[in-house]
Amino acid sequence: MNVDRLVLGFAGTVVLVGIALAHFVAPGWIWLSVFVGANLLQSSFTGFCPLAMLLRKLGLKPGCAFPS
Numbered sequence: 001m002n003v004d005r006l007v008l009g010f011a012g013t014v015v016l017v018g019i020a021l022a023h024f025v026a027p028g029w030i031w032l033s034v035f036v037g038a039n040l041l042q043s044s045f046t047g048f049c050p051l052a053m054l055l056r057k058l059g060l061k062p063g064c065a066f067p068s
Contacts, residue, residue, distance in 0.1 A: 001060070002060060002061050002062065002063035003052050003055045003056055003060050003061070003062050003063050003066050004052075004062075004063030004064060004065045004066055005063065006055055006060065007049060007051050007052050007055070007065075007066065010051060011036050011039075011040055011051075014032065014033070014036045015033045015036050015037065017032070018030060018031075018032030018033035018036065019033055043066075047066070049066055052066035
């Protein structure tokens with residue numbers, strides 16, 4: 001598993017959890033999904049992703065989207 005796959009999988013999971021929490025718990029949880037979506041959008045333009053940086057420091061091999 002490389003950094004790219006883990007970042008995208010984690011982001012997708014957090015978006016789904018945020019939507020479920022907004023539906024079943026409180027509508028304010030939708031902001032979790034908005035934050036993750038905004039972070040994905042800005043990382044597509046800048047290449048900066050805090051989670052990718054953390055995962056590389058933990059020793060995961062980089063991928064094409066988030067190189068070293």
